[in-house]
Amino acid sequence: MNASNSSQSPATVVMNEESVAEAIRRMAREIAAAHPSMDGVVLLGILRRGRPLADRLAAELERVTGYRPKVGTLATSLYRDDVRAGVRAAKAGGATHFDFNVTGVTVILVDDVIMAGRTARAAMDEVMDYGRPRRIQLACLVDRGARELPIQPDFCGGYCASDPQDHVSVLLTEVDGTDSVLLEQGDSPEPAPNNEDSESHE
Amino acid sequence: MSEVDTAGWTRKDLIGLEDLSRREIELILDTAPQFVEISKRESGIKKVPLLQGRLVVNWFFEPSTRTRASFELAAKRLSADTLAMSASTSSSTKGETLHDTLANIEAMHSDIVVIRHGHAGAARMLAERHSSQIINAGDGYHEHPTQGLLDAYTIREHVRKARRDPEAGLDGVRVAIIGDISYSRVARSNIWGLTKLGARVVVCGPSTLMPPGIEHMGCEATTDLREALSQADVVYVLRIQLERQQKALLPTLREYIRLFRVDRESLKAAPPHAIVMHPGPINRDIELASDVADGSRSVVLEQVSNGVAVRMAIMHLLVNSGKGWQKTED
Numbered sequence: 001m002n003a004s005n006s007s008q009s010p011a012t013v014v015m016n017e018e019s020v021a022e023a024i025r026r027m028a029r030e031i032a033a034a035h036p037s038m039d040g041v042v043l044l045g046i047l048r049r050g051r052p053l054a055d056r057l058a059a060e061l062e063r064v065t066g067y068r069p070k071v072g073t074l075a076t077s078l079y080r081d082d083v084r085a086g087v088r089a090a091k092a093g094g095a096t097h098f099d100f101n102v103t104g105v106t107v108i109l110v111d112d113v114i115m116a117g118r119t120a121r122a123a124m125d126e127v128m129d130y131g132r133p134r135r136i137q138l139a140c141l142v143d144r145g146a147r148e149l150p151i152q153p154d155f156c157g158g159y160c161a162s163d164p165q166d167h168v169s170v171l172l173t174e175v176d177g178t179d180s181v182l183l184e185q186g187d188s189p190e191p192a193p194n195n196e197d198s199e200s201h202e
Numbered sequence: 203m204s205e206v207d208t209a210g211w212t213r214k215d216l217i218g219l220e221d222l223s224r225r226e227i228e229l230i231l232d233t234a235p236q237f238v239e240i241s242k243r244e245s246g247i248k249k250v251p252l253l254q255g256r257l258v259v260n261w262f263f264e265p266s267t268r269t270r271a272s273f274e275l276a277a278k279r280l281s282a283d284t285l286a287m288s289a290s291t292s293s294s295t296k297g298e299t300l301h302d303t304l305a306n307i308e309a310m311h312s313d314i315v316v317i318r319h320g321h322a323g324a325a326r327m328l329a330e331r332h333s334s335q336i337i338n339a340g341d342g343y344h345e346h347p348t349q350g351l352l353d354a355y356t357i358r359e360h361v362r363k364a365r366r367d368p369e370a371g372l373d374g375v376r377v378a379i380i381g382d383i384s385y386s387r388v389a390r391s392n393i394w395g396l397t398k399l400g401a402r403v404v405v406c407g408p409s410t411l412m413p414p415g416i417e418h419m420g421c422e423a424t425t426d427l428r429e430a431l432s433q434a435d436v437v438y439v440l441r442i443q444l445e446r447q448q449k450a451l452l453p454t455l456r457e458y459i460r461l462f463r464v465d466r467e468s469l470k471a472a473p474p475h476a477i478v479m480h481p482g483p484i485n486r487d488i489e490l491a492s493d494v495a496d497g498s499r500s501v502v503l504e505q506v507s508n509g510v511a512v513r514m515a516i517m518h519l520l521v522n523s524g525k526g527w528q529k530t531e532d
Binding site for chain 1: 210211229232233235236237238239240243245246247249250251252254518519521522523
């Protein structure tokens with residue numbers, strides 16, 4: 001569900017290409033500052049747009065620290081509470097894949113948007129099924145508020161105040177051909193159901 | 203991937219591949235890769251919580267090792283509880299009807315019932331009358347849909363690897379199915395599934411084991427093994443069901459071996475890239491030579507590994523698809 005094929009009211013550009021790039025640079029600097037030794041830090045990008053974001057963060061971290069952390073892919077779809085509860089349909093999708101052990105390392109989960117926090121919870125459960133990380137942290141390009149769980153990002157590119165029924169879309173060149181963050185006002189006056197990140201995880 | 207993503211699963215049961223559309227078959231195949239990864243986890247926990255607290259009943263009226271173990275593992279790797287019932291130890295030996303037995307299982311709140319039965323139509327009969335979600339694990343000579351799906355998945359993986367195209371489908375892929383076509387539910391499910399996915403299927407066996415009118419299922423038929431193999435990308439060898447051969451449909455086993463066994467010699471007729479498949483259990487050196495079964499072109503153990511993942515995908519889709527099917531029923 002991208003802004004590009006939505007028929008709703010015109011979208012406000014929250015971040016353009018330049019501010020997306022700047023946000024990624026700033027997040028990388030914050031991650032580097034928090035981890036004087038990048039050895040023992042791995043990034044897990046949450047499908048779909050978290051993965052290209054993690055790759056960009058890794059490249060930026062290499063530029064800043066001279067060390068490029070390993071990057072893997074996390075699907076989270078098999079751990080989502082909304083799928084089990086029948087709120088979100090089961091469906092095909094990409095698979096989790098990484099070729100390193102998570103036990104004893106710092107895992108930084110990377111996602112494009114955080115809203116309810118349910119994706120982050122699913123991601124943590126999934127990572128813990130693979131091993132026992134020393135620490136798990138969360139990096140998101142956009143925090144749009146409306147949390148439903150007590151989870152906050154450790155590294156955040158920007159905040160976008162929005163109502164739950166609004167659509168916040170992160171577009172990335174690797175997936176969408178362009179870099180930007182868009183906000184569309186939703187027309188429904190009642191609160192949206194618990195489909196966190198429906199605008200970013202189709 | 204948006205097209206696959208938005209098209210959900212809407213059926214209560216999985217009875218046969220004849221019922222399914224190409225889109226539904228592809229949805230199952232596209233859902234499976236994430237489950238392949240789970241079984242391959244080297245560290246940590248080889249399961250996911252998708253069916254936590256659900257009850258999967260395996261109800262088998264015929265002998266089975268592979269299929270039964272595969273369904274049980276698939277359910278367990280989805281964190282479901284499993285209950286195994288076999289005909290010999292159940293009340294069916296006391297004359298209880300299938301309907302009564304299932305009604306009693308349902309009174310204990312089962313979610314999925316996997317059934318294998320010697321009579322064609324058993325799974326459908328139960329599915330139409332009961333609220334349980336039924337998976338057909340083989341009904342007589344009719345269908346064995348999960349075998350057809352895991353075979354299609356295995357073939358697709360090999361096509362994708364060979365063509366270096368992660369999106370490749372089965373269009374134009376040539377599959378030769380060799381052996382006892384008449385009495386094989388595996389052949390029937392494979393023909394339905396593979397032809398719907400665009401593959402070209404040729405069946406080959408002695409004329410006594412070839413059902414009349416098989417061409418109406420969308421495949422070609424021949425009694426010449428070398429002709430069948432000549433353009434095959436996949437050589438699918440069926441089991442000669444020795445336990446069903448009392449009817450003397452084969453003149454002698456020796457003649458069958460001479461004319462239809464897939465061995466190093468007969469396989470020379472196939473292109474060098476062709477892979478060899480078999481649904482198991484293998485009658486070694488009858489329908490398939492041992493050195494081929496254990497050789498580099500054989501993918502029989504990949505079929506078994508993929509079987510668990512494909513069955514996980516099916517159970518996940520059946521249970522977690524938002525119960526869309528309930529809306530269409532009264």
